[in-house]
Amino acid sequence: MTKKDRRLSIVFFLPAAVFMILFFVYPMFLLFKNSFLEDDQPYGFVGFEHYSNALTSQTFYRSLLNTFEFVIGAVTVELLLGMVLALLLSTGFKGSNYIRTLLLSPLMISPLVAGLIWKFMLNDQFGILNSFLYKLGLISSPQSILWLSDSKYALLSCMIADIWLTTPFMMLVLLAGIQGIPESLYEAARIDGTNKVQSFWHITLPSLKPVILVAVAIRMIDAARSFDIIWVMTQGGPNNASSLVSTDIYKAIARYNQEGYSSAMAIIFMIILLGLCSFFMKHFWSSAKKAA
Amino acid sequence: MIANTIKQKYMAPTLRQKIKLSHFFYLLLTCGFLSLFLFPYLYLMLSSFKPPREVISSTPAFLPSQFTLDNYLAMFNQLSIGKYFGNSLVTAAFATLLSVLLGALAAYGLTRFSSKLGNLFLIFTLGVRLIPLISVAIPLYRIIGEVGLMDTKLALTLIYTSINIPFVIWMMLGFFDSLPKELDESARVDGCGMLGAFIRIILPISLPGLATTAIFSFMLSWNDFLFGLLFTSTSAKTVPVGISEFLTAYNMDLGPMTAAATLFSLPVMLFSFFMQNYIVRGMTMGAVKE
Numbered sequence: 012m013t014k015k016d017r018r019l020s021i022v023f024f025l026p027a028a029v030f031m032i033l034f035f036v037y038p039m040f041l042l043f044k045n046s047f048l049e050d051d052q053p054y055g056f057v058g059f060e061h062y063s064n065a066l067t068s069q070t071f072y073r074s075l076l077n078t079f080e081f082v083i084g085a086v087t088v089e090l091l092l093g094m095v096l097a098l099l100l101s102t103g104f105k106g107s108n109y110i111r112t113l114l115l116s117p118l119m120i121s122p123l124v125a126g127l128i129w130k131f132m133l134n135d136q137f138g139i140l141n142s143f144l145y146k147l148g149l150i151s152s153p154q155s156i157l158w159l160s161d162s163k164y165a166l167l168s169c170m171i172a173d174i175w176l177t178t179p180f181m182m183l184v185l186l187a188g189i190q191g192i193p194e195s196l197y198e199a200a201r202i203d204g205t206n207k208v209q210s211f212w213h214i215t216l217p218s219l220k221p222v223i224l225v226a227v228a229i230r231m232i233d234a235a236r237s238f239d240i241i242w243v244m245t246q247g248g249p250n251n252a253s254s255l256v257s258t259d260i261y262k263a264i265a266r267y268n269q270e271g272y273s274s275a276m277a278i279i280f281m282i283i284l285l286g287l288c289s290f291f292m293k294h295f296w297s298s299a300k301k302a303a
Numbered sequence: 304m305i306a307n308t309i310k311q312k313y314m315a316p317t318l319r320q321k322i323k324l325s326h327f328f329y330l331l332l333t334c335g336f337l338s339l340f341l342f343p344y345l346y347l348m349l350s351s352f353k354p355p356r357e358v359i360s361s362t363p364a365f366l367p368s369q370f371t372l373d374n375y376l377a378m379f380n381q382l383s384i385g386k387y388f389g390n391s392l393v394t395a396a397f398a399t400l401l402s403v404l405l406g407a408l409a410a411y412g413l414t415r416f417s418s419k420l421g422n423l424f425l426i427f428t429l430g431v432r433l434i435p436l437i438s439v440a441i442p443l444y445r446i447i448g449e450v451g452l453m454d455t456k457l458a459l460t461l462i463y464t465s466i467n468i469p470f471v472i473w474m475m476l477g478f479f480d481s482l483p484k485e486l487d488e489s490a491r492v493d494g495c496g497m498l499g500a501f502i503r504i505i506l507p508i509s510l511p512g513l514a515t516t517a518i519f520s521f522m523l524s525w526n527d528f529l530f531g532l533l534f535t536s537t538s539a540k541t542v543p544v545g546i547s548e549f550l551t552a553y554n555m556d557l558g559p560m561t562a563a564a565t566l567f568s569l570p571v572m573l574f575s576f577f578m579q580n581y582i583v584r585g586m587t588m589g590a591v592k593e
Contacts, residue, residue, distance in 0.1 A: 019497050023412020024424055027405045027468050031424075034439070034465035035431055041442035092336075099333045104326035110333050112579060117344055119575040119582065121526030123543045124568045128343045130550065131350070131557060139346060139363040153361065175343060180586060187587040236435040239528040243547055257437045264441050265533060277438035284433060 046274035054271075061275035071276060073251050074259045075283070077166055081255060082234045085173045090227060092174070093181030098211075100182070101189045111186070118179045126243035129172035133158035133244075162252030165245045169253055172240050177233075181226060188222035189215060224295050228288070235284055256280045348569070351375070351561040358558040375566075378559035384566070387545040394456050394541065395524035398463030403517050405464075406471025407509070411501055413472070414479040415487070428469035436466070440533055447534055456539045459531065463524040470523065471516050474585065478512035479505070515585040518578060522571070542567050 046061055048054045065071045096114065100107050117125075132140050135157050145153045158168045192215065200210045238257040241247060247254030247262070256276065263273035346365060350358050351374050353367035358374065378384060413421050443462065452458035482505065490500035506513070531541040546567060549560035575582055 020412050020416035020418055020421060023416075023497075024409035024421065027409035027472065028424060030405065030461075030465045030468055031427065031431070034443070034462060035434070038439050038442040038446065039434070041446070042438055045442065096333070096336060099329050099336075102326065102329050104329045104333075106330060107333070110330075110337055112576070114337055114340055115579060115583070116572055116576050117340065118586075119522050119526075119571050120344070120568050121528065121543060121571075123526070123528045123547065124347075124564050127546065127550070127560060127564050128347045131561065132343060132346065134557075137359050137361050137363055137557070139365070142361075142363050175340065179340070183583060183586055187583075232433060236437070238437060239543075242528075242532075243550065257435060260437050260441065261529075261533075264444060270441065270445065273441050274438075277435065277441060280435060281433075281438060284435070288433060 042274045042277060045271055046278050048271050050269045050271045057271065061272045062279065064272060065276050065279055070251055070254070071256075071259060074247075074254045074256045075280075077251075077253060078235060078255045078257075081166060081170060081173075081237075082231055084167075085170045085177075085234050086227060086230050088170075088174050089178045089181045089230060090223070092178045093185050093226075096178070096182040097185035097189055098215075100186055115179050115183060117176065118183070120176065122173075122176060122237065122239035123243055125172050125176040126169075126240040129168065129175070129240075130159065130244045133168050133171075135160060159245055160249055162249050165249060165253035169241050169244050172244065173234065173237065176240070177230065181230065184222060184226045185219065188219045192218045228291060231291075232284070232288065344568075344572070347561055348565050351558075351565040353558075355558040358561060374558040374562040377556075378562040378566075381556070381559055382545050382548075382563065384542070384545060384563060387540055387542045390456060390459075390535075390539055391525060391541040391543075394459040394463060394539075395521050397460045398467060398524045399517050399520040401460070401464040402467035402471050402520050403513060406468045406516070407475050407506070407513065408501070409468070410472045410475035411479050411505060414476060415484075415497075425472075428472050431469045436529060440529060444533060453534060454536045454539050458534055459539060459541070462530050462534070463527065467520040467523055471520060474516045474519070475509070475512060478509050482508060511581070515581045518581055519585050525571070 045054075047056060047058060049057055100111050100114075132138055135141075135154060138153075138158065140158070141150065141153045141156055144150045144156070150156060156164060158164045196214050196218070197210055200214055205213070236257060237255070238261065241253060241255055241258050242261070245253045247258040260273045260276050260280075263269040263276065349365065349367055352370045352372070353374070354369065354371050355373050355377065357364070357368060409424075413425055447453055447458050486504060486508075487497075487500040490504045491497070495503060526543070527541070528543040528547070531544040532547070535541060535544060542563070546560060546563045549556040549563065
């Protein structure tokens with residue numbers, strides 16, 4: 012590569028890089044710096060005070076735990092449900108193409124609208140879900156499950172909305188993966204006399220492992236960052252029963268103007284996310300590579 | 304003899320019949336799931352056409368007893384929804400234009416010349432995906448305030464652009480990688496500079512890829528709630544922020560809310576229905592190699 016080429020290559024990604032520096036690198040630097048400073052003017056240095064406040068706060072622990080629960084619960088159901096749907100569609104029965112198209116139509120709906128829809132359906136007084144359950148005789152009165160205002164159900168309700176919104180994505184990715192598995196593998200297995208269940212465990216699942224890993228990783232990161240659904244459905248309530256780290260941070264910055272404290276929470280959260288991600292990738296990714 | 308034919312005809316299903324039967328069962332099962340998935344959205348849409356008191360009835364019905372536009376009229380009265388739609392459209396459109404342009408340029412540069420700086424940049428853009436957006440929002444909250452851009456469309460557009468750029472780069476990398484290098488070499492022989500080859504040869508060929516990427520960039524900004532909530536108050540307010548105000552702790556205007564939510568998401572639904580091939584390609588690209 013000539014010197015001129017090298018200079019040219021910088022010209023190509025310089026504009027994008029400027030944006031990244033202004034809106035990611037510089038804010039990240041500020042985030043780190045502010046996490047050691049006072050919340051208000053004159054922004055004096057306080058050392059690790061915000062960090063120790065966060066790490067000894069019951070609320071923050073609650074939110075971390077809730078986030079963990081939310082991510083594991085939602086992504087697990089999404090994976091299982093998405094897999095069932097992908098397998099069903101991959102049989103290629105008549106009309107499966109149309110059903111796929113219809114199933115994918117909620118794909119681009121905003122998380123906000125998903126939250127609104129479920130807030131509407133799970134409402135204490137006029138929610139249609141409770142009215143259904145009551146008509147079926149499963150609950151004794153239409154108000155016996157307070158989906159959004161009972162601390163037992165609030166987080167679950169938010170998970171339901173997330174599952175509804177993102178299972179189509181999971182299904183889509185898994186279906187593409189299944190359709191990429193060479194037919195010859197199944198034919199060979201059929202000659203050997205394997206049944207459908209066996210060929211799922213021994214052919215489909217192992218061939219699909221890399222796809223599953225990437226899809227699960229993408230979904231876990233996105234679920235951990237989710238804010239809109241929770242904010243619109245419960246605002247983290249009642250009594251922090253459904254608060255995630257993201258809603259905690261939002262409240263600290265937008266309601267109480269605690270810039271330093273919210274920065275420290277964000278840094279802790281990012282360290283945990285990065286740690287979990289690298290563990291996940293290292294652990295599962297290398298074993299997937301070995302299997303392949 | 305007769306018994307045999309009867310047996311063949313009615314008792315033991317042939318393999319083909321077996322497949323058909325199982326297919327019928329799959330169809331039923333999938334339709335069951337489909338109705339579960341479609342129900343919430345249909346319910347929202349149908350509710351928006353109910354008379355207002357039916358939306359908040361304690362014995363809710365799926366279908367409206369009569370179709371009215373009362374909820375829509377109430378919504379238009381309470382909300383400057385036209386202005387919010389304008390804000391959402393302008394910020395999302397400009398952010399898409401800017402991010403696709405800059406992102407495609409960067410992706411092309413990264414595929415055609417490899418340099419240490421370029422690789423570093425690439426890893427960084429991937430890392431951005433791991434950052435919770437709320438943590439970028441905290442410092443931006445003060446920065447935007449200090450430069451006097453609070454509650455402006457410009458601030459939102461710039462923020463959306465920078466959120467979209469890493470995403471555009473990763474999507475376009477795949478497209479540019481699949482184009483043969485001889486193509487731009489021959490363009491250079493014909494007297495185009497690098498930039499000329501990019502604009503005249505590469506961009507037109509990558510139009511399908513650019514379209515897919517643009518759809519996603521647009522949706523990313525259109526659907527944003529967090530940044531709109533933090534950085535706008537009156538003049539630059541976007542639709543999601545406007546809708547969310549129907550449901551505060553003190554006020555639950557469900558009727559107008561269903562109308563606004565339908566109006567906001569129906570174009571998206573129809574659009575993704577008709578552009579599904581593009582969308583499917585974009586969504587599977589990250590996870591499944593073609």
